[in-house]
Amino acid sequence: MTKTNASLFERACLSIPGGVNSPVRAFKSVGGTPRFVARSFGPHFWDAEGTQYIDYIGSWGPAILGHAHPEVVKAVQEAAVHGMSYGAPTEAEVIMAEALIARIPSIEQVRLVSSGTEATMSAIRLARGATGRPKIIKFEGCYHGHADSLLVKAGSGLLTFGNPTSAGVPPEFVAHTIVLDFNDIAGVEAAFKQYGPEIACIIVEPMAGNMNLVKPVPGFLECLRDQCTQHGALLIFDEVMTGFRVGPQGVQGLSGVTPDLTTLAKVIGGGMPIGAFGGRKDIMQNLAPVGAVYQAGTLSGNPVAVAAGLKTLELLAAPGFYERLGATTTALMQGMVERAQAHHIAFNADSEGGMFGMYFSEKIPTCLADVSSSNINMFNRFFHLMLDQGVYLAPSAYEAGFVSAMHDDQIIQTTLDAADHAFKQLSN
Numbered sequence: 296m297t298k299t300n301a302s303l304f305e306r307a308c309l310s311i312p313g314g315v316n317s318p319v320r321a322f323k324s325v326g327g328t329p330r331f332v333a334r335s336f337g338p339h340f341w342d343a344e345g346t347q348y349i350d351y352i353g354s355w356g357p358a359i360l361g362h363a364h365p366e367v368v369k370a371v372q373e374a375a376v377h378g379m380s381y382g383a384p385t386e387a388e389v390i391m392a393e394a395l396i397a398r399i400p401s402i403e404q405v406r407l408v409s410s411g412t413e414a415t416m417s418a419i420r421l422a423r424g425a426t427g428r429p430k431i432i433k434f435e436g437c438y439h440g441h442a443d444s445l446l447v448k449a450g451s452g453l454l455t456f457g458n459p460t461s462a463g464v465p466p467e468f469v470a471h472t473i474v475l476d477f478n479d480i481a482g483v484e485a486a487f488k489q490y491g492p493e494i495a496c497i498i499v500e501p502m503a504g505n506m507n508l509v510k511p512v513p514g515f516l517e518c519l520r521d522q523c524t525q526h527g528a529l530l531i532f533d534e535v536m537t538g539f540r541v542g543p544q545g546v547q548g549l550s551g552v553t554p555d556l557t558t559l560a561k562v563i564g565g566g567m568p569i570g571a572f573g574g575r576k577d578i579m580q581n582l583a584p585v586g587a588v589y590q591a592g593t594l595s596g597n598p599v600a601v602a603a604g605l606k607t608l609e610l611l612a613a614p615g616f617y618e619r620l621g622a623t624t625t626a627l628m629q630g631m632v633e634r635a636q637a638h639h640i641a642f643n644a645d646s647e648g649g650m651f652g653m654y655f656s657e658k659i660p661t662c663l664a665d666v667s668s669s670n671i672n673m674f675n676r677f678f679h680l681m682l683d684q685g686v687y688l689a690p691s692a693y694e695a696g697f698v699s700a701m702h703d704d705q706i707i708q709t710t711l712d713a714a715d716h717a718f719k720q721l722s723n
């Protein structure tokens with residue numbers, strides 16, 4: 296039997312819920328059959344049928360050097376020979392911690408975990424433990440992994456506690472989570488006015504990448520910093536997506552706003568499972584075994600993952616890396632906007648470093664409601680028109696896109712030619 300994406304998906308659905316190990320892979324919002332990846336290299340992957348795609352998700356961010364970078368692969372192979380996991384400390388973990396501390400000034404101490412979800416979940420427990428306060432603030436449309444207290448959306452009313460967005464999360468578990476609109480400065484001030492002494496932390500994607508790309512408006516991050524400082528709460532930047540993606544020091548480097556704690560994952564693992572949370576030493580000292588906040592992990596600081604991460608961080612430090620990456624992404628987005636305009640499609644785009652957003656709307660969104668009011672249906676058609684031409688975009692209008700260092704001028708031109716054709720079809 297020849298393997299097709301359709302036959303694999305059908306088979307997968309028998310043994311795996313929905314056929315996938317993470318929901319967005321299932322193409323539910325765009326429709327159609329998910330592509331089953333057989334292999335990848337540089338800016339491309341190939342599906343089970345041998346079809347080649349230019350990849351603009353890059354494993355949802357980690358593949359910033361392109362897929363299967365030979366030096367990263369070599370580092371992984373060399374580490375694996377010595378064993379996959381020890382459950383005892385290694386020098387490489389210390390080097391990794393030192394590398395993160397050297398690169399991100401707000402991080403004085405750091406702990407490694409195995410995913411972004413673990414990093415944010417642990418950072419929030421730490422913030423609550425360090426402040427002795429129960430409440431947290433998060434923003435609508437920001438994603439911080441799938442810990443119970445973070446699977447929450449705004450309830451009705453101006454300033455309310457959220458409702459769970461997932462079955463299996465009792466309302467009591469999100470009772471301490473205040474949900475506000477991204478970029479809503481007045482909302483943040485009002486929340487602190489009402490609940491200030493009870494608020495342990497704000498957790499925010501300082502540049503949102505999980506409701507498509509949505510940048511902070513001027514003053515928003517500064518307001519978060521001011522309010523937290525004034526009220527004794529901690530500011531957590533969830534840079535799981537933006538860390539080493541939008542620039543060498545994440546959004547904190549671009550904005551000059553310094554968080555108390557930072558969460559990282561994705562790029563820092565170079566494609567292997569790694570997460571990290573770190574920040575002010577006085578706060579980090581609350582973690583077990585020195586402090587009273589418990590946090591642990593059998594595979595934390597895994598030697599193979601650390602090897603991939605360290606090599607990736609080393610390659611990212613090449614002079615001009617982010618300038619080149621940013622120029623490529625900007626050229627791609629400018630080209631997209633020009634082609635959409637030529638076919639009179641309401642379309643906008645934005646980018647930062649190697650991360651981009653495309654919006655079928657008249658304006659660049661500043662919050663989740665803006666993204667929701669864009670033409671989702673047209674995006675879904677665009678997605679399939681591009682896919683049919685061998686360009687793999689994120690299969691949802693609510694996701695950002697990612698460019699790697701291996702996306703060269705030729706790849707960008709091929710993508711823009713495909714987009715021209717797709718926009719033309721949409722204009723008919």
Ligand SMILES: *Cc1c(COP(=O)(O)O)cnc(C)c1O
Nearest residue numbers: 410411412438439440533535536
């Ligand atoms: C991906 C992501 C997470 C979750 O990371 P996982 O490794 O998928 O658990 C958390 N926060 C942000 C901002 C993310 O983009």
